Amino acid sequence: MKKDHPYRSQPAKAFWRQTVSEPHFLSITDWYEKKWPITDARISAAGSCFAQHLGRYLRNSGFDFQDFERPPVGLKPERWLDYGYNMYSARYGNVYSPMQLLQLMQRASGTFQPQETAWEHKGGVVDPFRPTIEPDPFGSVKELEACRESHLAAVSQLFRQTDLFVFTLGLTEAWRSKTDGSVYPVCPGTNGGAFDDSRYEFVNFNYKDTVGALKQFIKLARDINKDMRFLLTVSPVPLVATATTKQVLVASSYSKAVLRAAAGFLADTYDFIDYFPSYEIISSHVMRGTFYKPDLRDVMDAGVEHVMKQFFSVHVPPQKAEQKTPVPANTEDEDDVMCDEILLEAFGDGKR
Amino acid sequence: MKVFITGDSHLGCLHKQHKAMKRARWESGDTGIPDIKITMEPMGPGGRLADAFFVDRGNYAEIVEPLYLKHMTRLPPAKGKYDWIGLSSLLNAARVWRPNWSDFRPWHMSSETGAAISDSVLRQIIKDDSGQLLRFVDVIRRTTPVFVIEPPWPFRDQRAVKQNGGAKIMHVHRLYRDYVMKELQDRNVPVVEIDRNWVDADGYTDPKFQRDPVHGNAMFARAMMERVEAFLAAQAADTAKRSVAGQT
Numbered sequence: 001m002k003k004d005h006p007y008r009s010q011p012a013k014a015f016w017r018q019t020v021s022e023p024h025f026l027s028i029t030d031w032y033e034k035k036w037p038i039t040d041a042r043i044s045a046a047g048s049c050f051a052q053h054l055g056r057y058l059r060n061s062g063f064d065f066q067d068f069e070r071p072p073v074g075l076k077p078e079r080w081l082d083y084g085y086n087m088y089s090a091r092y093g094n095v096y097s098p099m100q101l102l103q104l105m106q107r108a109s110g111t112f113q114p115q116e117t118a119w120e121h122k123g124g125v126v127d128p129f130r131p132t133i134e135p136d137p138f139g140s141v142k143e144l145e146a147c148r149e150s151h152l153a154a155v156s157q158l159f160r161q162t163d164l165f166v167f168t169l170g171l172t173e174a175w176r177s178k179t180d181g182s183v184y185p186v187c188p189g190t191n192g193g194a195f196d197d198s199r200y201e202f203v204n205f206n207y208k209d210t211v212g213a214l215k216q217f218i219k220l221a222r223d224i225n226k227d228m229r230f231l232l233t234v235s236p237v238p239l240v241a242t243a244t245t246k247q248v249l250v251a252s253s254y255s256k257a258v259l260r261a262a263a264g265f266l267a268d269t270y271d272f273i274d275y276f277p278s279y280e281i282i283s284s285h286v287m288r289g290t291f292y293k294p295d296l297r298d299v300m301d302a303g304v305e306h307v308m309k310q311f312f313s314v315h316v317p318p319q320k321a322e323q324k325t326p327v328p329a330n331t332e333d334e335d336d337v338m339c340d341e342i343l344l345e346a347f348g349d350g351k352r
Numbered sequence: 353m354k355v356f357i358t359g360d361s362h363l364g365c366l367h368k369q370h371k372a373m374k375r376a377r378w379e380s381g382d383t384g385i386p387d388i389k390i391t392m393e394p395m396g397p398g399g400r401l402a403d404a405f406f407v408d409r410g411n412y413a414e415i416v417e418p419l420y421l422k423h424m425t426r427l428p429p430a431k432g433k434y435d436w437i438g439l440s441s442l443l444n445a446a447r448v449w450r451p452n453w454s455d456f457r458p459w460h461m462s463s464e465t466g467a468a469i470s471d472s473v474l475r476q477i478i479k480d481d482s483g484q485l486l487r488f489v490d491v492i493r494r495t496t497p498v499f500v501i502e503p504p505w506p507f508r509d510q511r512a513v514k515q516n517g518g519a520k521i522m523h524v525h526r527l528y529r530d531y532v533m534k535e536l537q538d539r540n541v542p543v544v545e546i547d548r549n550w551v552d553a554d555g556y557t558d559p560k561f562q563r564d565p566v567h568g569n570a571m572f573a574r575a576m577m578e579r580v581e582a583f584l585a586a587q588a589a590d591t592a593k594r595s596v597a598g599q600t
Binding site for chain 1: 363364365367368392393394423447448451452453455456459460462467468469470471472473476477480481
């Protein structure tokens with residue numbers, strides 16, 4: 001009788017010694033196997049702050065990365081991030097939890113209208129759902145509402161015109177309204193509003209909550225766009241602080257474990273959901289903390305680059321970055337010519 | 353009093369008119385305003401004035417933008433001592449309102465097309481656009497008093513008005529002008545302004561002052577040069593008065 005068992009047919013990547021122990025940790029391969037190509041997909045992204053890097057790399061590598069709230073003409077590129085432009089595919093700022101993502105979509109489609117719509121801050125008002133989207137608060141509730149209406153219209157357009165939605169799960173801890181369940185990206189009182197424990201409560205979403213919110217979001221997204229696919233990742237950036245009674249690293253481990261398990265379950269269950277292990281590539285003990293900054297929380301640029309190197313080794317960037325967005329006609333060049341001419345006419349005779 | 357005036361393309365018509373006024377005075381035997389000698393040199397088209405077009409060298413600004421280096425290497429000029437330096441480029445908001453704004457609108461203009469942008473974003477755009485020129489003024493002021501000559505307000509047949517809509521253009525123009533005027537006021541930099549009677553109720557410059565869709569014509573330039581001369585004459589008289597009183 002032949003001695004055989006399932007591990008005999010497993011590839012090399014299934015074995016720790018060959019894949020992890022023996023190579024240098026920067027040479028570890030086979031982190032990820034794609035489910036489908038993404039080269040021709042219109043890609044949008046959201047998530048916790050680590051997701052910004054993913055979006056930036058996709059945008060700069062010639063993928064069809066979508067931006068539904070482009071920066072206004074005249075705003076210098078070095079200001080874009082300060083004002084929430086070019087950060088994700090619309091100006092929602094950081095979306096840390098699946099419940100926040102679900103409510104963003106519901107607000108954009110008009111099926112959820114939070115009772116609290118503005119927080120007072122530094123003499124103005126901020127949007128409770130993106131309180132740091134601009135450095136200064138809005139001057140009035142009217143201004144805030146006009147800008148939010150425009151923003152949510154862009155989000156709505158995003159879900160209609162996206163083939164691949166990339167979401168980086170960041171946190172399970174959140175603050176929500178006791179009145180209507182609105183989930184905020186920050187604790188009320190930290191960047192606007194005032195903390196009041198009769199109005200707000202802390203919540204630490206568990207595995208069931210997380211999977212439930214993601215499934216609901218994905219269902220709604222596919223109701224709008226039936227072929228939409230999803231690429232989930234988990235941010236390797238630990239919690240900056242916990243509101244639980246646990247020590248922050250322990251709380252962070254719980255949070256990441258829940259998110260990782262939820263993403264893994266969904267990717268294993270649905271063929272239109274994939275998981276990319278940016279969390280493991282940075283935070284696994286195998287990497288020896290190499291890619292963390294001295295605070296052991298923030299990820300170095302070299303770490304992001306290493307993550308994206310693994311991603312692009314599988315999803316090879318298109319050969320040539322094409323200009324996907326038509327550039328509108330501009331009157332600038334013509335007027336510059338006109339300005340040159342007028343100076344030449346006035347000063348060109350050499351007699352001043 | 354020796355005066356040096358420079359700036360963007362709006363200087364062109366001022367220069368031509370200044371020469372014409374001098375010639376006419378010479379032909380009629382009019383000596384003009386005594387003791388005021390104006391020299392005009394262009395920098396170049398205003399398109400690059402929001403970029404780092406100069407380097408602060410302490411007592412002067414060294415021009416580093418190649419487009420402007422064709423005309424000028426530094427300000428104040430190396431040769432000659434000037435009592436005043438005039439700039440025609442500070443209040444020109446066209447760099448901000450001329451590009452295509454069809455995808456954007458100030459938040460309160462709900463009937464206009466495009467995404468709403470906040471007052472704060474617009475203020476930042478204006479601040480960044482005018483920042484280099486205001487820093488340029490700061491460098492020159494260390495050695496020489498500066499005054500500013502206002503260009504014409506937008507003309508109604510500007511291509512950008514048709515492209516972006518007049519309401520957006522005039523809103524940006526007003527915000528830009530208010531911001532820069534306040535910055536100049538805080539620096540005690542006088543401005544030779546246009547006459548409000550030259551613009552209509554919407555703020556567009558009367559077409560009788562128009563050379564092309566962007567620039568003022570000879571009538572505009574003459575009127576502005578008369579204002580510049582009146583301003584300089586007042587400064588000269590003030591200096592003389594203070595000199596008599598032993599204050600200078």
